[in-house]
Amino acid sequence: MAFAEGYSGWEEADWDKVVYADECTVGIYWNNGQVWVQRGVHEAFLPENMADKYTHCEKINVWSCITAKGVGTLYTFTETMTGQYYADILDKCLLESVDHLLPDVGQWYYLHDNASTHHEGKVKAWLHNHGVICLDFPPHSPDLNPVENLWSQLKRLVEDKHAKTIDQLQDAVHASWHEIQPEYLEHIVHSMPKRLQQVRAAQGWRIHH
Numbered sequence: 320m321a322f323a324e325g326y327s328g329w330e331e332a333d334w335d336k337v338v339y340a341d342e343c344t345v346g347i348y349w350n351n352g353q354v355w356v357q358r359g360v361h362e363a364f365l366p367e368n369m370a371d372k373y374t375h376c377e378k379i380n381v382w383s384c385i386t387a388k389g390v391g392t393l394y395t396f397t398e399t400m401t402g403q404y405y406a407d408i409l410d411k412c413l414l415e416s417v418d419h420l421l422p423d424v425g426q427w428y429y430l431h432d433n434a435s436t437h438h439e440g441k442v443k444a445w446l447h448n449h450g451v452i453c454l455d456f457p458p459h460s461p462d463l464n465p466v467e468n469l470w471s472q473l474k475r476l477v478e479d480k481h482a483k484t485i486d487q488l489q490d491a492v493h494a495s496w497h498e499i500q501p502e503y504l505e506h507i508v509h510s511m512p513k514r515l516q517q518v519r520a521a522q523g524w525r526i527h528h
Contacts, residue, residue, distance in 0.1 A: 322457045323518035326511075334511040335387045335455065336424050338417060340431045342400065343470040343510030345477055347488050369465030377485050381473075382408050384416050385466055387508035393496045397488060402439025409445055409492060423458055426452070433458040458517035462526050469499065 326333075358368045380400070384391035388435060392412040413429075421427050429451050431437050446453060461467045476495035482488040517526040 320519065320523040321519055322455065322460070322463070323515040323523070325389050326454075326524075327515055327519070328514075330512065331334075331387075331509045333482060334508055336421065336426065337428045337430050337508075338383035338384050338386055338391070338413070338420070339464055339466040339508070340391075340413070340429065341464060341466045341470070342380060342382045343473075344378050344380050345474055345488065345492055346376040347482055347485070358525075371451070377488070379485065379488060379492065382412070383466075383496070384413065385469060385508075386420045389501055390469075390496060390499050391420060393493060395492060400436050402436050402441045405436050406441045406445040409442070412441045413451075414449065428452050428454050430454045430456055431462065432456060432460070432464060463511075463518070465504075465510065468507045469504070472499065472503070 356368050358365070362368055379395050379397055382394045382396070392415055394408050394412050395406075396404075417427060427483075429446070430453070433456060436442065457463070471493055473492070474497055477488070477491045480491040480495065482491045514526060
């Protein structure tokens with residue numbers, strides 16, 4: 320509620336100045352969301368109407384950021400995320416992405432979630448030393464970060480490419496990343512005022528985004 324009320328005066332143009340960042344995991348053979356099929360009565364369990372799901376598939380981790388104008392640098396990795404590793408990713412990718420996406424915006428803001436690695440000393444030091452202002456994002460609030468919507472779309476695009484190896488998965492992730500349409504990014508970012516309105520109406524409970 321504090322977040323929703325504190326930023327209630329922000330309009331779409333204000334949210335255009337925010338860089339939204341996150342990490343996700345993409346795997347081979349994953350069923351990334353619902354799969355719909357057309358079938359006859361009593362045909363639900365025919366093999367051709369079922370989607371397999373592999374719990375121990377090979378996978379890669381992905382970090383990137385977005386704005387209403389486009390996608391940032393995509394960084395893929397298999398290592399365990401630590402504070403130092405996250406700071407290294409920011410050093411390699413964040414300012415480069417901002418220069419590309421918001422070249423003339425002046426003051427911009429950074430939004431990432433409250434994962435413990437995001438708040439380690441080395442990360443805080445990097446953000447401070449580079450003058451990055453972070454929005455005070457509430458914990459456990461994926462419905463308030465538009466990049467979460469983007470991950471769902473990315474995974475669907477990757478799944479459609481039917482990668483069978485890690486190298487193919489890497490290629491599929493990067494190819495899919497560049498298929499993201501700017502209109503979609505603008506749509507999800509410009510939904511922020513509505514999201515905050517819904518949070519206030521729900522008295523701080525979960526909203527459907």
